[in-house]
Amino acid sequence: MARTLMGQLTEDFRREEHHDEYRAAxxxxxxxxxxxxxxxxxxDAQVMPGQVVDLMAALEASMQAARKHHAS
Known part of the structure; x- marks a missing residue:
């Protein structure tokens, strides 16, 4: 399932669309x-309280979103 999602979301890398924040700093x-x-x-780093995430549900939601995106 993860490989399918990665295949659907893979695009060519366009350097001009990314900003190297580490280099700028x-x-x-x-x-x-x-x-x-x-x-x-x-x-100063701020510790943000987190929540437990169901990774399988998140992956399935990503798969559905990717399918809808590629269908349109």
Whole structure:
């Protein structure tokens, strides 16, 4: 079932549609250091309370959504 879902959702990779947030943050740190400034600090991580997810139900829902998407 997972392989079928992955096959339905697979597309060609288009680099211009993605943004490398790690690289952008690293460039900010480097630029700040080169300018003699204190680099920006990472946002404080916040622990978000989670909920238990039924993975099988989520996979089945994804399969149904993928089928509807490809049918249209």
């Amino acid at each position: 690293l460039e900010q740190v480097v630029e700040a250091r080169l300018a003699g400034l204190e680099p920006p600090h990472a946002r």
